[in-house]
Amino acid sequence: MLRYLTRRLGQAVLVVAGVVVLTFVIMRLVPGDPAVAYAGPRASPAELAAARAQFGLDDSLPVQLWKYVRDLAGGNWGVSLHTRQPVRDDLFQAFPASLELVGAALIIAIVVGIPLGVGAARFKGKFPDLSIRVSSMLAVSIPVFWLALALQTVFASGLGWFPVAGEYDSALDKTSPLHVYTNITAVDALITGNWPILLSALAHLVLPALVIAAYPAGVIAQMTRASLIEESARDHARLERALGFGETSVLTRFALRPALNPVLSLIALVFAYSIVNGFLVEAVFNWPGLGRYAADSIRSLDTPSIAGVTLLVAVLYVVANLAVDLIQGVIDPRMRAR
């Protein structure tokens, strides 16, 4: 296990190093001069030179890369060109909001997706199976930004059941101010017993979380179905049927647990995917997370911020993958041999 652990960790470190280099290269491809973008179009030559020196743009590329890596390791992720704040602080503000949204979405996706997958496997080839397969295919094929606009138009603007945009009603800050611990509004409101803000936060969460949940719910249902059908064709399932267990018992009592193993690794993969998918949803619902931050950065060609978002999500993805591999290495010794 220790050898597996070190090998897998070594791979992850190598990948993160590659991610840093690739991000650096992409950000150097930017047309135009970042110093001009920072100092503004009417800056004097002296101000421009100062900005160039501040960003180290006068150094050679390898030196810039080295300084970039050194700064990253030292916790300096650069200064955002549009908020004028350290990128790390901006990310620290925005990331918890995205996490709240994607966390809620994944919970919905798991609660909906796994039972649907089980249902489809139970009635394989019959009508429930077909309708679940079609709807899960639709769920993964729907453009999220369009679904977000549609739900917002119908259920928020039209019927008025849910708030149109935002994370919670900021007017409540006056009547019941929120103490910030985790930066995740719903969690902070819950642990401090701030019920008005908790209710408002949950109401704001429903529509965007449902939109983001569509894709993971679809793939989780498909994977559960396929994995369960495979598992229920094994010898142990034949024995259980011979012992007189009904088909539903065979599936849910015996086949489901081993069948969920690939679903687990899938969930880690769709986690990072959903964060990026959430970017589009955040833009529609004006959610103060990474996506809105990224959209603002894109509009102002704010390379340090874009690099920060890109790095953060990529590293998150590597860590999620590593975590799944390690967990599976513990559960299933065969994985370690790979």
Added chain:
Amino acid sequence: MTVSASPEAPPVLRRTALRHLAGVDRLAMVGAVLLALIVLAALLAPLIAPYPDDGGSATHPLDALLPPSGAHWFGTDQVGRDVLSRVLYGARTSLLIAVAVLVISGVVGVVLGVVAGYAGGWVRDVIMRVTDVFLAFPALLLSLALAVVLQPSVTTVIVSIAVTWWPWYTRLTASVAASVSTRGFVDAARCLGVPAPVIAIRHVLPNSLTPVLVQLSLDGGGVILTAAALSYLGLGAHEPTSEWGLMVQQGQSLFTTDWWVVTFPGLAILVTAFAFNVLGEGLRARLAR
């Protein structure tokens, strides 16, 4: 799968050649038919679009935002262009992007994959570590970062998606090619003194292609969705190109008042991605059998 032909029909008729081709999965057949219709619509857009000029920069201010009617089945947009015509032309943009991305990333991925799989050793290690780095970025994220630094255009969309897409095919091909390389006929060729590049191209490559081809057809939907998302964010096609994601973006403020401007382009993305996904899924299930 059950076959629901009438009991009187002779068995031969129950399984036509076409149906055999896509396996017996009816859902995959639906996908194939839908996709064929979409390709036809894209190819014939100048002929079948009711207002061919509206696919481009034509404007008819007096006809702006007309609801769907006999004259305009899908209504008209903010400058009076026929939405149906633009949706038909949009199929050209989307399919062009999908085909270009899949061809570019397929070729790059397969070549690197065969090299890695056949050569093995440190060559394989280097190529695989590079794919690991690219796979660490969720596709939309890397495309997003790239599309920001390049000028917004259809070409940018193609390039930035292709850059994120090839590593999957490299991985897939490498694992297949590695197992093909251990087979008897490769050993035989090696003993006969056939040079390594020839073995790789003539013997390993053709025998490693099938899984990649299936994966390519499965990925068309993903490319279409990613491309639409980039255009929606303003990083892809721009006016007057008919592009579904761009049409949704430009009409989004009108959704509450003029629903048709946003609804039909969105549905077009949904239907096309769905067609690719069910067809690819059917092909994969057939291959696995």
